[in-house]
């Protein structure tokens with residue numbers, strides 16, 4: 155680990171951070187890389203500066219001249235090898251940026267990326283680097299400080315590094331079924347300055363039986379692949395269907411402290427004749443829950459996605475493999491596969507919201523995810539007689555829709571300019587309330603004033619508010 159500490163200084167000293175790499179690459183090469191095209195990036199990093207050399211070596215995975223890097227430090231740490239005057243990376247080292255975009259968060263060490271056209275597929279114990287899914291989860295994770303955290307299925311350790319950066323001093327436990335993951339996660343922690351993390355081998359929650367955490371994060375092996383097929387540990391658990399995610403969700407409350415959070419990405423099956431919300435809703439137990447479906451793919455799209463992910467498209471077995479996935483989904487009456495976010499919070503009186511949100515929302519969601527759950531819990535308890543103060547959420551916009559010149563609008567829409575960017579059709583009472591309530595005046599007085607102004611009956615206005623406000627609170631229009 156001493157060697158890794160020296161490498162950490164080397165990387166930081168060279169400016170090998172996301173900001174440094176972004177600047178070295180520029181937008182065109184950066185965009186091409188996102189499409190797995192490295193030619194523009196090779197041109198952009200031809201200058202030989204320290205950050206360019208490290209970007210070539212650890213990001214683009216191309217050899218660099220021996221004289222261009224501190225080769226002894228890199229080889230001693232097991233990150234690279236030298237031969238014939240060239241240095242080659244043995245592992246991938248990716249810099250991580252804090253999820254709010256404010257500075258460097260650390261490094262993630264993973265196996266070298268297998269690219270389409272390399273003529274091989276990842277090894278069974280391949281440790282995957284950071285990607286869209288891990289970034290998605292990192293942005294979802296709540297920002298409240300925690301004393302202890304479990305990163306379940308830590309892989310390259312990226313989630314633990316992010317949480318450690320936000321909660322200095324937190325006890326970090328990282329688990330994985332793949333021993334190689336634990337080795338590489340330990341290297342990531344050393345390069346990121348995360349000290350004292352506990353690394354445990356085992357499946358699901360087995361390694362932490364009987365323990366409780368303030369936060370459990372997991373980007374689990376959620377991919378639903380045909381049984382008995384080739385299995386990649388980095389994405390498939392070997393459990394039937396979406397069982398891994400179901401079991402984690404179902405057990406979470408037993409492993410959480412009071413008010414503790416469990417957040418994961420998940421795939422769930424859409425099975426013929428069963429609404430997906432009902433199926434996933436049946437997984438919940440002992441926690442407030444916010445489940446968001448971000449995407450749904452049909453069986454063919456799903457099989458193609460994951461066969462491409464493992465670089466199997468274009469191989470001689472491609473057709474047979476593709477058919478095996480389709481046969482499996484057909485046998486199980488699967489009509490689609492949902493992808494989404496699950497946020498759980500241990501609670502005595504669980505409030506649950508299961509919804510689809512396909513549009514872009516304000517990131518990072520983790521900065522306000524706890525308030526989404528607060529809204530659900532508070533909506534459950536709300537009535538105009540509860541004596542609580544109510545405020546319109548910041549950043550609301552009102553749209554009036556109707557024919558030009560008409561005195562009254564046909565529809566009034568409240569729209570959130572921030573956070574989840576929801577829209578809701580509302581009546582005059584809620585629209586008026588959104589205009590006046592700022593959390594300083596009691597709600598009953600505001601409702602009476604609205605009744606007077608509109609000429610409505612005060613009792614009717616309150617009854618209407620009792621009927622519609624809980625949903626608007628749950629949706630974050632009022633707090």
Ligand SMILES: C[S@@+](CC[C@H](N)C(=O)[O-])C[C@H]1O[C@@H](n2cnc3c(N)ncnc32)[C@H](O)[C@@H]1O
Nearest residue numbers: 288307308309331332357358373374375387388
């Ligand atoms: C998609 S990767 C996530 C890696 C990393 N946490 C991230 O966010 O990018 C899933 C991880 O789960 C691990 N895994 C697979 N089966 C598991 C199981 N039964 N129990 C625990 N971890 C498992 C894999 O080895 C892999 O490291």
